[in-house]
Amino acid sequence: MRVDIVSIFPEYFAPLDLSLIGRAREQGLLRLAVHDLRSWTHDVHRTVDDTPYGGGPGMVMRPEPWGAALDALAPDELAPDGLTLPRLLVPSPAGAPFTQAMAHELATESHLLFACGRYEGIDQRVLDHAATRLRVTEVSLGDYVLFGGEVAVLVILEAVTRLLPGVLGNAGSLDDESHAHGLLEAPMYTKPASWRGHEVPEVLRSGDHGRIARWRRDEALARTATRRPDMLAALPPEILDKRDVAA
Numbered sequence: 001m002r003v004d005i006v007s008i009f010p011e012y013f014a015p016l017d018l019s020l021i022g023r024a025r026e027q028g029l030l031r032l033a034v035h036d037l038r039s040w041t042h043d044v045h046r047t048v049d050d051t052p053y054g055g056g057p058g059m060v061m062r063p064e065p066w067g068a069a070l071d072a073l074a075p076d077e078l079a080p081d082g083l084t085l086p087r088l089l090v091p092s093p094a095g096a097p098f099t100q101a102m103a104h105e106l107a108t109e110s111h112l113l114f115a116c117g118r119y120e121g122i123d124q125r126v127l128d129h130a131a132t133r134l135r136v137t138e139v140s141l142g143d144y145v146l147f148g149g150e151v152a153v154l155v156i157l158e159a160v161t162r163l164l165p166g167v168l169g170n171a172g173s174l175d176d177e178s179h180a181h182g183l184l185e186a187p188m189y190t191k192p193a194s195w196r197g198h199e200v201p202e203v204l205r206s207g208d209h210g211r212i213a214r215w216r217r218d219e220a221l222a223r224t225a226t227r228r229p230d231m232l233a234a235l236p237p238e239i240l241d242k243r244d245v246a247a
């Protein structure tokens with residue numbers, strides 16, 4: 001997967017050399033390039049923002065540098081396979097909620113382009129023009145406001161990279177993780193069996209894999225019901241097998 005990130009703070013992405021993302025890059029599973037938006041400015045002050053039309057506080061990111069950056073990083077012509085046309089992701093409070101389902105969808109893309117907004121945002125015409133030739137998605141991490149899209153890109157990139165084949169050593173760990181089956185994960189334990197007077201649930205040490213699977217599912221259902229009833233309501237009925245409903 002090719003990933004291009006455009007930001008006025010490219011140094012924000014230094015951590016991407018670390019850990020699993022660093023390894024994915026070494027393995028060639030991920031080709032990551034970070035670009036400074038100011039590379040596409042031409043005035044002596046390398047200006048990327050200006051005052052908002054209609055007044056109001058703060059500044060807005062100018063369209064010209066973004067237009068030039070996207071022209072450079074996303075070719076106009078549709079590649080013969082039609083697949084390498086990048087997906088442009090713009091983290092924003094006004095975006096669609098980022099979910100594990102979206103992470104899985106993005107993990108199938110061959111080229112992701114991230115635009116990191118700063119100030120009060122990016123001139124709307126940048127997204128409108130980009131949408132004439134790219135698939136543009138504004139994506140929100142949550143209902144709060146950050147200084148910029150950079151930290152959101154780090155989150156999205158981590159969620160997507162760990163889904164790329166070959167990145168996680170034990171692929172099994174993807175199967176029953178939280179949100180994988182629409183439920184929260186059951187509590188996890190490791191040695192020692194007794195710690196500060198707290199014991200590991202006996203079932204997990206029983207070796208009875210059927211009982212263990214049942215216990216984990218019951219715990220996952222109970223946790224989801226108490227902490228995230230919205231997720232339970234969203235579950236397709238077939239996920240809750242008949243015994244669950246009886247439980």
Ligand SMILES: COc1cc(COC(=O)c2cn[nH]c2)cc(-c2cccnc2)c1
Nearest residue numbers: 092093117121140141142145146148149
């Ligand atoms: C692209 O336009 C942006 C981007 C961002 C950074 O992303 C987030 O904040 C975010 C991403 N998921 N959840 C929050 C912030 C604004 C903004 C809006 C109003 C006042 N101040 C700043 C506009």
